[in-house]
Amino acid sequence: MARIGVFVCWCGSNIAGTVDVEKVREEAAKIPGVVSALDYKYMCSDPGQNSLRNIIKEKNLTGIVLAACSPHMHENTFRKAAAKEGLNPYFVEIANIREQVSWVHENKERATAKAVDLMKMMVEKVKRDKPIEDVRVPLNKKALVIGGGIAGIQAALDIANGGVEVILVEKEPSIGGKMIQLDETFPTLDCSSCIMTPKMVEANQHPNIKLYTYSEVEDISGYIGNFKIRIKKKARSVIEKDCTGCGECWNACPMHKNIKSEFNVNLSERTAIYVPFPQAVPLVPVLDRSVCLHFKKGGKCQKCYDACGPKCINFDLQDEIIEETVGAIVASTGYDLMDTSMYGEYGYGKYKDVVSGLQFERLLSASGPTEGVIKRPSDGKTPQTIVFVQCVGSRDPEKGVPYCSKVCCMYTAKHAKLFAHKVHGSQSYVFYIDIRSTSKGYEEFVRSTMEQDGAIYLRGRVSKIYEDDGKLIVKGADTLSGNQVEIAADMVVLATGVIPKQGSDKLAQMLGISYDKYGFFTESHPKLRPAESSTAGIFLAGMAQGPRDIPESVVSGSAAASKILGLFSKNEYEVEGTIANVNESTCVACFYCQRVCAYNAISKKEIKDRSGKLIKVVANVNPGLCTGCGACVNACFSKSIDVKGFMDDQIYAEIKALAI
Amino acid sequence: MANTKTDEKLQKIAKDLLESGEVSLIIGYTKGSNSQRMRPLFVTRTEDADKLSFSPNAVQDLAVFLKKAEVKKFGKIGIVVKGCDEKAVNALIQEYQISRDNIKIIGVECNGVIRQNIADKGETNVSESTVYDKCLICEEHIPVLYDFLVESEEPKLVLSGKVKPYSEIARLESMSSEEKNAFWANEFDKCIKCYACRQACPLCYCSRCIVEKNTPQWIDTNSEETGNAQWNLIRAYHLSGRCIGCGECERACPVNIPLMLINEKMAIDVYNMFGYKSGLDINAKPVFGVFSENDFNDFIK
Numbered sequence: 001m002a003r004i005g006v007f008v009c010w011c012g013s014n015i016a017g018t019v020d021v022e023k024v025r026e027e028a029a030k031i032p033g034v035v036s037a038l039d040y041k042y043m044c045s046d047p048g049q050n051s052l053r054n055i056i057k058e059k060n061l062t063g064i065v066l067a068a069c070s071p072h073m074h075e076n077t078f079r080k081a082a083a084k085e086g087l088n089p090y091f092v093e094i095a096n097i098r099e100q101v102s103w104v105h106e107n108k109e110r111a112t113a114k115a116v117d118l119m120k121m122m123v124e125k126v127k128r129d130k131p132i133e134d135v136r137v138p139l140n141k142k143a144l145v146i147g148g149g150i151a152g153i154q155a156a157l158d159i160a161n162g163g164v165e166v167i168l169v170e171k172e173p174s175i176g177g178k179m180i181q182l183d184e185t186f187p188t189l190d191c192s193s194c195i196m197t198p199k200m201v202e203a204n205q206h207p208n209i210k211l212y213t214y215s216e217v218e219d220i221s222g223y224i225g226n227f228k229i230r231i232k233k234k235a236r237s238v239i240e241k242d243c244t245g246c247g248e249c250w251n252a253c254p255m256h257k258n259i260k261s262e263f264n265v266n267l268s269e270r271t272a273i274y275v276p277f278p279q280a281v282p283l284v285p286v287l288d289r290s291v292c293l294h295f296k297k298g299g300k301c302q303k304c305y306d307a308c309g310p311k312c313i314n315f316d317l318q319d320e321i322i323e324e325t326v327g328a329i330v331a332s333t334g335y336d337l338m339d340t341s342m343y344g345e346y347g348y349g350k351y352k353d354v355v356s357g358l359q360f361e362r363l364l365s366a367s368g369p370t371e372g373v374i375k376r377p378s379d380g381k382t383p384q385t386i387v388f389v390q391c392v393g394s395r396d397p398e399k400g401v402p403y404c405s406k407v408c409c410m411y412t413a414k415h416a417k418l419f420a421h422k423v424h425g426s427q428s429y430v431f432y433i434d435i436r437s438t439s440k441g442y443e444e445f446v447r448s449t450m451e452q453d454g455a456i457y458l459r460g461r462v463s464k465i466y467e468d469d470g471k472l473i474v475k476g477a478d479t480l481s482g483n484q485v486e487i488a489a490d491m492v493v494l495a496t497g498v499i500p501k502q503g504s505d506k507l508a509q510m511l512g513i514s515y516d517k518y519g520f521f522t523e524s525h526p527k528l529r530p531a532e533s534s535t536a537g538i539f540l541a542g543m544a545q546g547p548r549d550i551p552e553s554v555v556s557g558s559a560a561a562s563k564i565l566g567l568f569s570k571n572e573y574e575v576e577g578t579i580a581n582v583n584e585s586t587c588v589a590c591f592y593c594q595r596v597c598a599y600n601a602i603s604k605k606e607i608k609d610r611s612g613k614l615i616k617v618v619a620n621v622n623p624g625l626c627t628g629c630g631a632c633v634n635a636c637f638s639k640s641i642d643v644k645g646f647m648d649d650q651i652y653a654e655i656k657a658l659a660i
Numbered sequence: 661m662a663n664t665k666t667d668e669k670l671q672k673i674a675k676d677l678l679e680s681g682e683v684s685l686i687i688g689y690t691k692g693s694n695s696q697r698m699r700p701l702f703v704t705r706t707e708d709a710d711k712l713s714f715s716p717n718a719v720q721d722l723a724v725f726l727k728k729a730e731v732k733k734f735g736k737i738g739i740v741v742k743g744c745d746e747k748a749v750n751a752l753i754q755e756y757q758i759s760r761d762n763i764k765i766i767g768v769e770c771n772g773v774i775r776q777n778i779a780d781k782g783e784t785n786v787s788e789s790t791v792y793d794k795c796l797i798c799e800e801h802i803p804v805l806y807d808f809l810v811e812s813e814e815p816k817l818v819l820s821g822k823v824k825p826y827s828e829i830a831r832l833e834s835m836s837s838e839e840k841n842a843f844w845a846n847e848f849d850k851c852i853k854c855y856a857c858r859q860a861c862p863l864c865y866c867s868r869c870i871v872e873k874n875t876p877q878w879i880d881t882n883s884e885e886t887g888n889a890q891w892n893l894i895r896a897y898h899l900s901g902r903c904i905g906c907g908e909c910e911r912a913c914p915v916n917i918p919l920m921l922i923n924e925k926m927a928i929d930v931y932n933m934f935g936y937k938s939g940l941d942i943n944a945k946p947v948f949g950v951f952s953e954n955d956f957n958d959f960i961k
Binding site for chain 2: 585586588589590591592595596598617635637638639640648649652653
């Protein structure tokens with residue numbers, strides 16, 4: 001016999017202001033099976049919880065209903081309180097009379113009637129609750145980090161320093177990501193490679209980190225605690241363990257013309273066998289087979305092989321497939337820059353001296369194509385006047401993206417500053433929409449670019465750039481003075497907008513995590529769960545989530561790492577027991593459930609008799625993957641799947657409670 | 661009646677299949693108790709293969725038997741199918757109810773089958789006024805998938821366009837919601853809950869139908885207004901995007917509910933909205949089992 005307790009919460013005046021809580025309590029007391037009904041100012045408070053626990057004890061309750069706020073807020077609180085009195089925590093049901101009643105209605109009488117209905121439904125539901133045990137999933141205490149930029153490296157180092165093994169996979173021949181391409185960094189002007197290379201080296205040498213560069217994650221299956229990973233390690237054509245990184249091979253390579261250096265953003269050339277930059281980690285070259293003479297001309301050229309002392313060049317090396325099992329994943333795939341050639345009026349791609357922000361970084365960098373001397377690409381002359389254009393692609397819903405790329409205001413100020421430092425007597429102009437410089441030391445940094453380094457900031461957009469007599473004529477508006485301006489510049493730098501890394505949507509689909517309409521990975525909760533993806537066990541870091549600067553990327557890498565270390569501090573992971581449950585006797589194995597399952601949680605199970613003869617095939621739910629979303633329940637024609645805690649007879653009883 | 665060339669071809673194929681042991685059962689048609697009727701035949705012995713036959717009176721969709729445990733236990737099965745029926749075989753393969761490896765499809769080219777009520781009156785001509793509506797819109801006179809094909813000796817079906825198949829659909833579409841409700845209330849009022857529609861349907865293969873679920877009892881089993889509407893509409897929804905249009909439910913209905921109006925309307929809607937037709941490709945994902953970001957969702961208001 002059911003012995004139900006109903007607890008009606010006032011939530012101060014939040015509920016009691018609009019709902020007659022006493023009336024709800026009185027109505028509850030009339031329902032058969034309800035042995036106790038109480039209303040109280042704050043059920044979630046300590047005295048509230050204590051009275052709940054006392055009544056469970058006194059009246060020997062078999063189930064409780066809280067007419068209170070959303071289960072999102074306090075379901076857990078009350079489940080824990082009930083569990084302390086020995087009640088299965090799933091015998092707690094919440095009738096949400098705050099978010100769904102008092103906050104959305106004004107008429108007290110009708111709001112009260114609705115609150116009574118919701119309470120009645122939950123009483124009928126709780127009567128039919130069955131004990132549910134949480135599912136425990138064992139954890140493989142090993143982590144995978146996808147993407148070896150600053151966020152990924154930070155995550156990998158923090159996890160590894162916590163004593164957990166990490167696999168760090170990087171698509172490019174070297175880790176370092178975009179940050180290693182930068183020159184000095186705002187607002188402190190420390191050189192990027194000076195602060196980054198120690199971290200790269202540490203990641204490479206860390207006993208807990210296994211580094212796979214020039215590798216891609218090809219397939220991921222499984223679930224939190226038990227992800228099966230397949231990594232493709234692309235053939236480098238160089239035996240890594242023997243290579244000393246001496247450079248004889250790339251010095252010998254005859255292909256030193258017409259292959260653009262990706263690292264220098266097409267501002268220099270590289271050889272067919274190459275390291276992207278001198279501090280690459282690992283310092284092992286990659287042979288680019290798409291341009292190598294050996295592969296293009298039937299094996300005739302082997303100059304690199306001849307030059308190699310330890311004979312570690314092997315043209316026959318094949319792609320390798322590596323399989324690993326990990327318990328958690330960090331997705332930190334970073335970003336790309338928008339292709340600005342679609343802004344025809346800016347002439348990017350048409351005029352050599354119109355460059356992107358990242359190209360300008362390379363021109364500033366001591367390890368760049370000009371060894372840190374600013375020379376314009378067309379004729380190698382040092383520019384005296386540079387126009388910087390902000391928001392190229394960003395904040396432009398028409399042609400680009402509507403969001404702000406966040407880092408451009410700051411790096412443009414840095415560019416103008418470094419230009420002034422390197423070319424004395426030079427002049428820079430910055431076209432901007434707004435200046436966004438909100439972090440520590442940022443506003444002061446921009447100010448000093450204007451005031452000490454003499455950059456002229458013009459609020460407005462550039463309408464056209466064209467070449468005239470060796471100069472780039474920049475036409476734009478200065479909206480503050482209301483004048484049209486025309487500047488004859490030697491160079492133009494476009495602050496190109498940030499977009500997600502190409503292919504990140506494919507990766508998200510493989511991981512089963514959600515992403516926004518631009519392709520940035522979305523957080524489980526934008527404010528309160530910023531490091532978690534929508535899928536348990538998969539965490540996010542860096543620019544793959546959206547535009548952010550280096551300190552924020554580092555923080556997010558550390559956040560993901562701390563989440564993983566927290567997860568791995570236990571031996572098992574507990575999943576809520578409200579998951580799908582198959583009635584094997586009526587399942588006809590059409591597997592529509594499997595087709596609609598977004599979490600790959602349903603597989604085929606063979607039922608055999610004692611002699612091993614197959615009797616039937618049925619659907620089988622993997623408790624580690626199932627989130628209890630209920631899509632399978634809807635898809636099942638024969639109604640052979642239920643979600644525990646939301647069983648058919650419970651839903652039916654709830655509906656019937658409304659009809660009485 | 662003597663064997664036609666079609667019959668001989670069928671019998672030869674069946675004999676070979678049984679003799680070689682490639683199948684242990686062949687489901688086909690044989691001549692019925694009178695000349696206007698064909699009936700299903702289950703052949704397990706080579707000598708019985710001579711009884712196989714086919715004619716424009718072979719109205720039944722034999723794929724319905726594939727869902728039965730008594731049939732399944734034979735393992736490898738051969739089946740004689742018209743183009744429409746063959747789509748049911750495909751749908752069953754798509755829904756994992758049978759394996760392509762376990763079935764030999766003996767496809768018969770069909771130029772239309774004569775409506776049984778007319779055939780019973782002695783009609784023997786295949787023409788647009790004598791065949792079922794499904795034959796008038798048929799695009800699979802030759803089955804889309806087969807292991808053996810028996811070509812037809814019948815003349816091709818000539819369509820003048822005078823007979824409009826499923827013309828009631830257009831009439832129903834032009835009605836107001838109230839009129840439609842009244843129309844169907846009137847039709848469902850006749851339902852006696854005999855479930856012949858379900859039994860005749862090759863795709864109603866659940867071992868426990870939703871109407872038989874009684875904890876809770878979602879559908880009233882009494883033959884009354886609510887339960888009748890629930891039953892017929894839920895069955896229609898369960899078949900939307902799945903029904904291959906063989907029309908067996910309507911043919912089986914003892915009280916003549918025009919069930920194909922719902923099924924065909926559903927099929928048209930599914931095609932218009934999702935570009936999917938059931939039973940055309942064993943490798944296609946059933947429309948209910950796929951989600952695409954491009955799916956229309958203007959019904960979410």
